[in-house]
Amino acid sequence: MLRAAIIGLGDVSPVHKYAIDASDNGELVAVCDVNEALKTKYPDVPFYTDVETMLEKEDLDVVHICLPHYLHYPITKLCVEKGVHVFQEKPLALDYEEGLKTLALAEESSKKIGVCFQNRYNETFLELKRLLADESVGAVKAVKGLVAWHRPETYYTTKPWRGQMEFAGGGSIINQAIHTLDLMQVLGGEIDRCKASLSNLTDYDIEVEDTAVANFTFKNGARGFYMSTNAYVENSSVELQVITEKAKFTIKDNCLYRSNSSGEKELHLQDTPMQGTKFYYGPSHSALIQRFYNAIETDTDDYVTVRDALPAMLMIDAMKLSSKEKRTIEMEEIINVES
Known part of the structure; x- marks a missing residue:
């Protein structure tokens, strides 16, 4: 099983947790958010307020980045350099220039970076x-x-x-x-x-x-x-x-x-509607996340x-x-x- 963590426990994080729990080969083992008040959001999962601390203490295979846009690139870079695959919520970056930096990061690393264009x-x-x-x-x-x-x-x-x-x-x-x-x-x-x-x-x-x-x-x-x-x-x-x-x-x-x-x-x-999520997000988070997890295990590029x-x-x-x-x-x- 792939050991997964969610970074950022805002509005979209429950959609990712649902997909991780529903996957064939993923298990949520840690979550992270700077807001300590969110510690009780997923009470059965270890909670961290610092990404680097979580990366040091947990043996992670993949992280889901559900953060404000300006944090996508720096946190993706940190995780990839620590040897962890990354599944990003949209957008890829703040702009096209930063997107190119993320592309260079992906091409220089053996770790995969997937983007959540589930529709x-x-x-x-x-x-x-x-x-x-x-x-x-x-x-x-x-x-x-x-x-x-x-x-x-x-x-x-x-x-x-x-x-x-x-x-x-x-x-x-x-x-x-x-x-x-x-x-x-x-x-x-x-x-x-x-x-x-x-x-x-x-x-x-x-x-x-x-x-x-x-x-x-x-x-x-x-x-x-x-x-x-x-x-x-x-x-x-x-x-x-x-x-x-x-x-x-x-x-x-x-x-x-x-x-x-x-x-x-x-x-x-x-x-086919996906239960437990906002309908306008689209029904396919689980399909894309499952595809990304499979790609990690089989080392393919069959994801976004x-x-x-x-x-x-x-x-x-x-x-x-x-x-x-x-x-x-x-x-x-x-x-x-x-x-």
């Missing part, structure tokens, strides 16, 4: 990829991603780092809707350029955006439209749509639909790697720069600067 393993998304691989539907012409969620002001005041650019790296685009950006580039392919506008529809005292819209142009000529906001009244279902030369597919409410010749949506497949996760960071940097400079950004501009 890639939703049954509906896997089926959509299979359908798109069928030449009869034609090439992808457009991809649309919509995320309308709600975050109250207390979301930011209780954990101020979430509203500070230095520590969060962004708002809705990196904290809530990064999964949708990731799926869009998986479906559409390599991105050529981006035009975006980031703004705030709420009156919260935060530096990061709560709303974003963007147009992406893929290198294959396909177009992408993206919108995300935290200014809605509830966490509405994410919508992901793909238009090909001969078909239209939509994922919404954890269902995959195919539009018929009359334009009516016909249900094709529904995700750092290189797989980099395009989403590139998209986010391009959106921020486009909004700031009010112009279309060529992806090569960012790639060339950082390389």
Whole structure:
């Protein structure tokens, strides 16, 4: 059994604990958080307030990093250098530049670094990829991603780092809707350029955006439209749509639909719901974590790697720069600067 630890006992840590407990080959043996008040959150598991102390005292195989964004790279680096595999919650890093540093870390080490883009393993998304691989539907012409969620002001005041650019790296685009950006580039392919506008529809005292819209142009000529906001009244279902030369597919409410010749949506497949977690996180944390654990044991790359996760960071940097400079950004501009 792989000996696992969770670093950071915030909102998403129960999802990781559930997945570890449900895995075939993982066992939660330690947790760590600077807040001693969280010691009772998992009373049967040894609790630490210092990562280095935990790494010294526990014989760990893998750690799950569920920390604020600005801590992802330094804690990942510390763990990998101590000889421990790392499974990171999203995002990969604060920005594309830091993502490249994480990539270098992964390539220089024998230890694996996985990234939690679990929605890639939703049954509906896997089926959509299979359908798109069928030449009869034609090439992808457009991809649309919509995320309308709600975050109250207390979301930011209780954990101020979430509203500070230095520590969060962004708002809705990196904290809530990064999964949708990731799926869009998986479906559409390599991105050529981006035009975006980031703004705030709420009156919260935060530096990061709560709303974003963007147009992406893929290198294959396909177009992408993206919108995300935290200014809605509830966490509405994410919508992901793909238009090909001969078909239209939509994922919404954890269902995959195919539009018929009359334009009516016909249900094709529904995700199996995962109990005990927030529905809008997606149902596939367990699937991805199991895959990562298997990859550790068999020494394969059959999981979401750092290189797989980099395009989403590139998209986010391009959106921020486009909004700031009010112009279309060529992806090569960012790639060339950082390389």
